[in-house]
Amino acid sequence: MSEDWLTGPILEQLNSGVLVVDEQFQLVYLNTFLQRHSCVQLSDVKGKSLFKVFTDVPEAWLRRKFASVLELQSPSFSSWEQRQYVIKLPHLRPVTSSSQFMAQNCTMLPLSDPAGRRYVCLLIEDATDAFVYQQHLQITMQKLEHNNRIDGLTKALNRRYWEEQLKLEVQRAQRYQQPLSLLLFDLDKFKQLNDQYGHLGGDSVLIELTARVRALLRDTDWFGRYGGEEFGIVLTNTALAGAMDVAERICLAVDSTAVTFHEQSIKTSVSIGVAQLDATGERAHEVLIGQADIALYNAKRDGRNRVVPFSAGETEFLLKAN
Amino acid sequence: MSTVFSEEQRDCLQELINVAMGLASDKLARFLNTFVHLQVPAIELVNSSQIPAQFEAQYSSTEAALVSQGFLGNDGLRGEAIVLYQLDNAHRIAALLGYDTDSASELEMLTDISSILTTTFLNGLAGQIDNSLSYSAPRVLSSRQTNVTEALIETACHWELALKVDISYQLIDHSFNCDMLLLIPGEAVLNIQQILDRIVEEY
Numbered sequence A: 001m002s003e004d005w006l007t008g009p010i011l012e013q014l015n016s017g018v019l020v021v022d023e024q025f026q027l028v029y030l031n032t033f034l035q036r037h038s039c040v041q042l043s044d045v046k047g048k049s050l051f052k053v054f055t056d057v058p059e060a061w062l063r064r065k066f067a068s069v070l071e072l073q074s075p076s077f078s079s080w081e082q083r084q085y086v087i088k089l090p091h092l093r094p095v096t097s098s099s100q101f102m103a104q105n106c107t108m109l110p111l112s113d114p115a116g117r118r119y120v121c122l123l124i125e126d127a128t129d130a131f132v133y134q135q136h137l138q139i140t141m142q143k144l145e146h147n148n149r150i151d152g153l154t155k156a157l158n159r160r161y162w163e164e165q166l167k168l169e170v171q172r173a174q175r176y177q178q179p180l181s182l183l184l185f186d187l188d189k190f191k192q193l194n195d196q197y198g199h200l201g202g203d204s205v206l207i208e209l210t211a212r213v214r215a216l217l218r219d220t221d222w223f224g225r226y227g228g229e230e231f232g233i234v235l236t237n238t239a240l241a242g243a244m245d246v247a248e249r250i251c252l253a254v255d256s257t258a259v260t261f262h263e264q265s266i267k268t269s270v271s272i273g274v275a276q277l278d279a280t281g282e283r284a285h286e287v288l289i290g291q292a293d294i295a296l297y298n299a300k301r302d303g304r305n306r307v308v309p310f311s312a313g314e315t316e317f318l319l320k321a322n
Numbered sequence B: 001m002s003t004v005f006s007e008e009q010r011d012c013l014q015e016l017i018n019v020a021m022g023l024a025s026d027k028l029a030r031f032l033n034t035f036v037h038l039q040v041p042a043i044e045l046v047n048s049s050q051i052p053a054q055f056e057a058q059y060s061s062t063e064a065a066l067v068s069q070g071f072l073g074n075d076g077l078r079g080e081a082i083v084l085y086q087l088d089n090a091h092r093i094a095a096l097l098g099y100d101t102d103s104a105s106e107l108e109m110l111t112d113i114s115s116i117l118t119t120t121f122l123n124g125l126a127g128q129i130d131n132s133l134s135y136s137a138p139r140v141l142s143s144r145q146t147n148v149t150e151a152l153i154e155t156a157c158h159w160e161l162a163l164k165v166d167i168s169y170q171l172i173d174h175s176f177n178c179d180m181l182l183l184i185p186g187e188a189v190l191n192i193q194q195i196l197d198r199i200v201e202e203y
Helices: A004-013 A032-038 A059-072 A128-147 A159-176 A190-215 A240-256 A284-301 A312-321 B007-032 B048-059 B087-096 B106-128 B148-156 B186-202
Strands: A016-022 A027-030 A076-078 A104-112 A118-126 A180-187 A222-225 A230-236 A259-261 A264-266 A270-276 A307-309 B036-038 B042-047 B064-072 B078-086 B139-143 B161-171 B174-184
Touching: A016 A032, A027 A032, A059 A076, A059 A104, A059 A118, A059 B007, A059 B106, A076 B106, A159 A180, A159 A222, A159 A230, A159 A284, A180 A190, A180 A240, A180 A284, A190 A222, A190 A230, A190 A240, A190 A259, A190 A264, A230 A240, A240 A270, A240 A307, A270 A284, A284 A307, B007 B036, B007 B042, B007 B106, B007 B161, B007 B186, B042 B048, B048 B078, B048 B148, B048 B161, B048 B174, B064 B087, B064 B106, B064 B148, B078 B087, B078 B106, B078 B148, B087 B106, B087 B174, B106 B139, B106 B174, B139 B148, B174 B186
Parallel strands: A270 A307
Antiparallel strands: A016 A027, A016 A118, A076 A104, A104 A118, A180 A230, A180 A270, A222 A230, A259 A264, B036 B161, B042 B161, B064 B078, B064 B139, B078 B174, B161 B174
């Protein structure tokens, strides 16, 4: 082989790990890359078992992989996406990347020497960059997903996502025969408030209001902004009486303390309509919204700053009136 | 450029594939320690645009997997091997390979099985024409989350011709059916035709 002078130095300077073991998994060769990264000298470990030198490699898995390479005389692969590393090594960007160990793409190749003895060569390529990009991408996707669900101003759920959750919770309640209630509430005389304090004043009231409401809810409740100054809360596993309690507490929390905006005190209140799920079928969530909406309408009509439950008789009345 | 194979070329290819399959099943049998019976594979040359429709009925469920592995040899022999199979089939062969379900991820298991099937078969094919192949790492193009047909449409449109090989492995007490697709780009098809012509002349 006339290119020996070439292949030797290149192998030693390659930015990939090269490791060769015989059929008994005894180390035959490690290139400089691997020796430096794992802090071992080839002269110290030659002839020793791979599993004695690199004690944290997944032994059973690697034995199976090497067995298939030797028996089938065909290559085998391992990707960082499924197994971050085969041999635990530090990587070359310890400061600027978040991962602790080198992510590796590995190839296992069959080799034979001139005497016909068989070996397995393990090639280890550093895929840390791809690993780090993938992590950044995942974090970005999570942020995007979060932002896609949230109303920018109030940080309550946006209408689209909230309605999706309502639909799912209605289906779940029907399946497990658990009670479910819905609150729809509206900030009283919001238009006047905007006219008097400006839109920034109106916005700060909405922000303060949602913060107070959120503090009264459980983790399992879904709180969303339904429209401009209209909000909805899905109370899971809650019957009408419990929902009325929550609604009364919200009403009081808003009414009891004025919102401060630019050193002005803004007095505000909410009207709340409450309904418990009793409809069945595909459109049950729409019926529920309709019922809570009627109750909310009645709360407004009866003088605002109050909680009104939906009662079945009222639908009939409204339906007739329509 | 003609991507139509003559009858002679086709017969020659079928013969090469039959022998390659025989070699692969012999190797697999020794590796798995069980009898492997391979039916003579039915091969079919199809225009790659027809492929998605061909597999739609068989693999449209989300319980199918599709794994791709690139191969590259001398004389312009190159392409992409795609293995399609049902996931419950995969668990049978995984048990034979010594995987218990929690020691490796499903994706790792899928790439391992496909790689073993692809490389043992293609090595046997290359050996007969005095060629040797190198392979890219296998990649799962779809399993569970993504639709197999959509993944095929995306992949197949970059290729001119596909050689469809239906493989049915019968192991003692197990059966494992899968389809292997060899997707071959235009220039490589011409190169393969030249290789086939050379073999036909030699006999």
